[in-house]
Amino acid sequence: MAPAGSAQARGGRDAVRSAYAQPSTRPRCIDDRRPAMGGSARITLVGGTQALLDSCFAMLGDLELRWSRFLPGSEISVLNNSEGRPVRLSEETMRLVVELVAAWSMTGGVFDPATLPRLLELGYRTSHTNPALQTVLPASARWPGDMAGIRVGGSTVILPKGTTLDPGGLGKGLAADMIVEFALNGGARGALVDVGGDLVVAGDAPDGMAWIIAVEDPFEATKEPAAPVATVRLGAGAVATSSRLNRRFETVEGPVHHLIDPSSGHNSTTGAVTATVIAGSGARAEALTKLAFNTEPAAAFGLIARLGGEAMIVPGDRQPLFSTGWKDFQ
Amino acid sequence: MGRMKPNTIPPAMMTNRRTPRAPRVSPARNAKIGVAGLSVSAFLALVTALAVGNQTQPAPENLPVTTVPAEQAVPQPDTSSRVVPAQAPGVVPAPVPAPAVVPVPVRPPAVTTPAPKPAAPNGTSRGSGG
Numbered sequence: 001m002a003p004a005g006s007a008q009a010r011g012g013r014d015a016v017r018s019a020y021a022q023p024s025t026r027p028r029c030i031d032d033r034r035p036a037m038g039g040s041a042r043i044t045l046v047g048g049t050q051a052l053l054d055s056c057f058a059m060l061g062d063l064e065l066r067w068s069r070f071l072p073g074s075e076i077s078v079l080n081n082s083e084g085r086p087v088r089l090s091e092e093t094m095r096l097v098v099e100l101v102a103a104w105s106m107t108g109g110v111f112d113p114a115t116l117p118r119l120l121e122l123g124y125r126t127s128h129t130n131p132a133l134q135t136v137l138p139a140s141a142r143w144p145g146d147m148a149g150i151r152v153g154g155s156t157v158i159l160p161k162g163t164t165l166d167p168g169g170l171g172k173g174l175a176a177d178m179i180v181e182f183a184l185n186g187g188a189r190g191a192l193v194d195v196g197g198d199l200v201v202a203g204d205a206p207d208g209m210a211w212i213i214a215v216e217d218p219f220e221a222t223k224e225p226a227a228p229v230a231t232v233r234l235g236a237g238a239v240a241t242s243s244r245l246n247r248r249f250e251t252v253e254g255p256v257h258h259l260i261d262p263s264s265g266h267n268s269t270t271g272a273v274t275a276t277v278i279a280g281s282g283a284r285a286e287a288l289t290k291l292a293f294n295t296e297p298a299a300a301f302g303l304i305a306r307l308g309g310e311a312m313i314v315p316g317d318r319q320p321l322f323s324t325g326w327k328d329f330q
Numbered sequence: 331m332g333r334m335k336p337n338t339i340p341p342a343m344m345t346n347r348r349t350p351r352a353p354r355v356s357p358a359r360n361a362k363i364g365v366a367g368l369s370v371s372a373f374l375a376l377v378t379a380l381a382v383g384n385q386t387q388p389a390p391e392n393l394p395v396t397t398v399p400a401e402q403a404v405p406q407p408d409t410s411s412r413v414v415p416a417q418a419p420g421v422v423p424a425p426v427p428a429p430a431v432v433p434v435p436v437r438p439p440a441v442t443t444p445a446p447k448p449a450a451p452n453g454t455s456r457g458s459g460g
Contacts, residue, residue: 197456214451243457
């Protein structure tokens with residue numbers, strides 16, 4: 001044990017004092033918003049450096065190059081055109097495929113990442129941000145796909161001939177998960193990553209208390225700043241919202257949106273305008289929003305709670321419906 | 331010299347056979363026992379009496395039966411009719427003080443501090459289009 005007056009003892013006392021002094025010397029908070037994944041992404045770092053923030057955006061760009069269905073050279077496009085042949089994938093894309101299959105299995109097929117041929121059939125073929133980019137699938141592509149027939153081994157995936165995968169919103173949520181992990185491993189004390197409206201948070205919040213996440217009111221979205229329909233407080237976790245008001249396109253059958261009910265191949269008829277889910281990860285939250293969209297509210301709330309989430313559904317009458325545990329986050 | 335037949339005892343010796351006597355106790359040994367407070371004869375009489383006592387155990391069915399009461403009822407003091415005085419007789423309780431008069435404000439006090447501003451959200455979740 002060091003003598004009371006020694007330099008070692010003084011150093012120990014200083015360390016204790018500095019630990020208690022943290023609230024008055026809160027770490028610097030930096031953030032930025034940049035275009036990404038067909039929309040925009042915002043990253044907030046608590047205690048991180050500008051170089052780390054740039055690396056986070058670079059990682060997001062790299063994931064987009066691997067996962068975009070509009071880019072012919074992406075790993076997902078190569079996989080979708082493999083027609084039953086094994087494809088060697090990067091570690092990141094392997095994780096994406098595993099998450100897609102797990103979400104399909106977990107929701108009993110209500111979340112279906114194999115509806116891409118149906119979306120193309122309805123007319124959602126062209127990128128909204130770059131009309132020069134189009135999704136190209138082989139002639140064998142069909143819906144429904146054979147999700148149960150997907151084989152994963154080591155770094156290789158085999159999709160049954162005709163089956164294709166669309167990362168969609170789950171890809172955005174998973175990208176947010178991975179970038180938050182990357183930021184914390186890179187030295188940030190806290191991080192918020194928002195990819196196209198799906199948010200993942202972990203570590204210290206800017207105020208040292210909780211991450212405060214607003215949920216946009218879909219009927220007031222044009223207001224600036226956007227009016228919230230709800231606000232939640234998180235220590236760590238994710239908030240994802242799916243909306244039928246976005247990604248709309250015209251078909252011969254009339255206007256439709258991108259959320260396809262796998263039981264019918266058409267838009268859901270449950271009446272939900274938006275569905276927001278709080279869950280432990282962005283990938284999980286995104287998958288569960290499809291459950292909230294394609295199932296009647298009472299049943300959806302029960303299913304989502306059993307899978308570790310809480311949900312809010314905003315129907316056409318603008319009166320939001322909440323699952324029982326939602327209040328725990330307010 | 332003639333040889334004796336084995337296992338034969340002359341009749342004269344048989345008729346003259348003497349009854350074995352009780353072991354003789356030397357006066358010195360008797361004196362030692364006497365120190366303990368008993369003479370040998372008294373000690374032997376006592377042992378004999380104890381042995382006889384042990385041989386006359388009555389059969390279990392002849393033993394006197396001890397009756398054990400199944401459950402002894404313990405009477406409980408009857409307190410139902412007992413009146414417990416709240417206080418010792420003769421002590422007069424102190425009067426309960428009247429509630430303090432709370433003045434009713436003529437008008438509500440002025441608010442001198444603004445209501446806390448709600449914390450700004452760190453982010454907003456919106457329809458992702460995924």
